Amino acid sequence: MSWIKEGELNLLEKISASILKAGPMPKHVAFIMDGNRRFARRKNMERQEGHMQGFDKLAETLRWCKHLNIQEVTVYAFSIENFKRTKDEVEGLMELAKQKFERLLEERENLEKHGVCIRVLGDLNLLPLDLQRLIAKAVLATRAHNKCFLNVCFAYTSRYEMTNAVREMAWGVEQGLIQASDVSEALLSQCLYSNNSPNPDLLIRTSGEVRLSDFLLWQTSHTCLVFQSVLWPEYSFWNLCEAILQYQVNHKSIQNARDVHREHQKLLQLEADRTCALSAEHLQRHGNGKPADAGRRQEALSHYVARRQERVRHFLEALTTKRDSFFTDLCDGGLA
Structure with missing residues (x-):
């Protein structure tokens, strides 16, 4: 199935979307797409088929987000903890990822038409080399697009991300790019994998679990968290509307908390x-x-x-160059 599912909303969905868009809308929504394996068990199907249907639901959800003017989506595709699953399941997930990134590269023109930028957040070194190269090609092929953004967290946990950000700052100090006194909460945020994105306005977890499972812990301190009992492959447009309504109800208090935190950061x-x-x-x-x-x-x-500020600017430029080089080196000098 395509990454970008075409099609309009039906009449009732269009009316509901128009009503929702009259209120404050989240610009960035994160999903913990939980419940694929339970869905497969319930339907007496193989786990791999459950994961396949989970990906299909992501494509459909991205279509809904597009119609709701949600410009950025971040999904928890594969946790570092998932490597502890059975060998067959991990290999199956890696194979599914290869298929989907190969399909993405086949859809470059469609992604360009919609202006979709794909980012993959996580430690790609933990993945098979052929998958690393496919991911690098997808990232480089879409990095100039700027209408909407899909962040795929793969081989990711938040604690690993924060630890890596600290390592990056230590590297900057060792290289003489910054001083130890330059290290701050704001600088750490800029060293995260997600440094190019605003923090999520809304985080949704499906399947009835009410924990974050080491996902975007730093970024969601002032985010509306919505936990829904539906299994991810059964997620619907109306489930998404319900979550957005919860965001709208809590928008004012969330915004106030963000403003207070921003001012406190400035004072510090x-x-x-x-x-x-x-x-x-x-x-x-x-x-x-x-x-x-x-x-x-x-x-x-x-x-x-x-x-x-000048030191920090040079450091962040060097960090960006280092990260970009990782992707270009994987592509062996090109996207061909």
Whole structure:
């Protein structure tokens, strides 16, 4: 089945979508697509068929999101913990992923028409090399598209992602690109796999489980969480509408919490900058060792902030280059 399922909403769905869109709409929705195996057991089918139907449901859900003007979707496709499943099931999931990314590459023109950018978040080194190369080709083939975004979390857990972000900052310090004092909550966010995306507005988990299972723990601190009992292959347009309604009911409190957190981050960064700027060493350079007056303190602070921002900018550019090189190297110099 295609990644992008064509087709319009029926009349009732169109009316409902119009009503929903009159209120605040999530721009970024994340899904924990749970219940494929239970669905297969219930229907007396092979597990692999349950996973296949789960992928088909993703394609249908992306169509609904498109009609609801949801510009970004993130899905939990394969957790690092899933490697603990039986050998047959893991191999089957890897084979399914290969088939779907091969199909994606066959649909480049359709993806370009819809402006779909595919990103794959996770440690691709844990995957078979042929799958790594297919993923790299898909990412590079769609990276210039900017109308809508699909983030596929594959070989991913949130704790692994955060640990990797800390490693990236440590690498920046070792390379002399940033200083230890530049490390902050905001910088860590920019070192996550998801650094190119805004945090999700709404996270939906199906199958009745009420836990995040190590998915986007950092990014969902101010996100509406909706847990639904339906198994993922049975997910419907109306289930999605129900989740969006819950988001709309809670939108104001979520937005207030985000605003408060954003202001708190700014204050913390300002205090950290002020402490560094007014250190004895810095004043020695910019104040000739004399007690600093208010004007000189402000000058020192402005100078320090400008230098910190420049260091961080160069570090993030280097980090982007390093990550891009990983994909281009996998493609052996091209998409052919």
